[in-house]
Amino acid sequence: MEEVKPSPIGTISGPEGDGQQSLEEWRGVLRHSTAHIMAQAVMRLWPGTQLAIGPSIADGFYYDFKLPNDQRFKEEDLVQIEKEMKKIIKENQSFVRQEINIEQAKEVFGDQPFKLEIIDAVEQAGATGEFLEEVEKGNSVSLYKNGDGFVDLCRGPHVPSTGHIPAFKLLRVAGSYWRGSEANPSLQRVYGTAWESKALLDEHLYRLEEAEKRDHRRLGVEMDLFHFPPEIGSGLAVFHPKGAKIRMLLEDFSRREHLENGYEPVWTPHTAKSDLFAISGHLGWYKEGMYPGMELDGSTYYLKPMNCPMHVLIYKDRLRSYRELPLRLYELGTVYRYERSGVLHGLARVRALTQDDSHIFCAPDQLPQELASILKFILKTLATFGLKDFQAELSTRPEKYVGDPKDWELATEALRDALISAGIDYVVSEGDGAFYAPKIDVHLKDAIGRKWQVSTMQVDLQMPKLFDLEFIGKDNERHQPYMVHRVLFGSVERFYAILLEHFAGAMPTWLCPTHARVLPVRNDHEDYAMEIVAKAKAEGLSFDMEEANEPLGARVRKAKLEKLPYILVVGDQDVEAKTVGVNLRGTNDPERGVGSGEIIARIKSEIDRYALAGE
């Protein structure tokens, strides 16, 4: 529960203004009011502008406009709009709420087609009793009037007057569509942020700057981990030696964990004939997400967008006994998906991705136990990386689906039960399931708060039917197994991106390509430094050495910028006493005189435990 705090703003104007709002709700009101003032400013500067909607969002607000004659905002326009907004704030106009009936509303907003559409929706909702997200149902609507005659259709509430906006800033302009659909007119969206004090605004802007520094795309370049060669194509990454080493360590972790948890490795090719994807339903329901077919020997081959159909074929290769179930097939499977050019985003959304994929075939009565143990596996995996700030979502049957709605119901309830018995908070996302199954998704936030789906588990009753899967039960009869799709990382690439941002590039020691750099103080300490590198290598660790061609301070700085977890300095005293000076990442004062065997044992133990910083 959010703490109820005294209002930083003062009172708010509207029916909900009963003083019970949380701080976040107050900020929502402040931001929504700022959006109104922005709309007012835009109306002054571009008379004839059509207003769409202007809600508050996390940390800010936006407003969608259709400018007269299809004009577009430019970056410089934001300065103008801000200036006008400041004027309106100075004028301290009151926000006056007024309830009017539908007929009156249609007259007031006669020249505002988007508002009219909303009013129509309210009217219809009033008739049907249907709930609408953006408006209260009913036979009347509310509007807010400001001093100079600006009127906006709005549910409210608002701050009492325009003077109650202590600090705001417009951030960027973007394109959008009316009601988010490409079929509708395109609009101009302006994003901004507003806070109850200048200090909080500055803090927020500073946070945004800091977040930019941990953007995985930027770290990827700075740390020489990966890049996207245009010659290969959009959304297709190459991993450089250091980046690939990190990736390998992640994948090794995944393999080890799966083998220890009762999964069986499989391997499947990257392409298959259309026959396979026709049976699985992919060509019917997912074709727009696939690379186009390749003609070969009279067949059409597709790159696989998912691993499931191939895993199904492994199951189906022979008759299965109930004794084999649950059968957990696991593969780091690389799949290819056509993602629209505008949605690609570094490693977080690519066109070639490797899933830590498993398909579990089980008897119906094994399902609850299996789902519970998958959830546990997911949580344990996230905990290993210190990822605590996640959100679970239960996604239900989408509009485009295969199978019987009754099966969907059964599968959805099984997932819900798993969440409830694990005591995990979740939200329901109606209609967001895969075309073949409902799912539980786990979402993680990146550096700037964008949410990305990572782990998912899906209960699939369709694929077993489509492929006629069977097993022989205790009763010597044929039965159909259930099938669960699940990933823990989601895709290695996306998880990699999330981890880079989570750790701001300072990966836990066990995920670092190089564990320590040994720095000889003078050239004549190099032999001793190399001895330590060799000793570490014999213990399975990866150390390197940089010759004393530059001052020690410069080499220390370089190693720090490379975010190496350990810098080991060796000089006269160390050669004498067989010790090293330990400079640990994130600390300022080095520890002198640590035995060379001791530091190697320390680092080794850290790696063996998958330790996070400070553990």
Place this chain on the structure above:
RNA sequence: GCCCGGGUAGCUCAGUUGGCAGAGCAGCGCACUCGUAAUGCGCAGGUCAGGAGUUCGAAUCUCCUCUCGGGCUCCA
């Protein structure tokens, strides 16, 4: 895919009204041999994303393509 904004050395960025393409860092060479976040000097580095056009002359203006960023939609 759609809207907006970008693309100049490996990286970060200057580049005036159209008039000889620059800096810092990184790289390479030489000197320095140093105890915990930048030693000095020198060298090299470019089809100004690509193509077409306007012009005596284009990094600069126009058009097209590619690509990146912010959104919309979509999703691991």
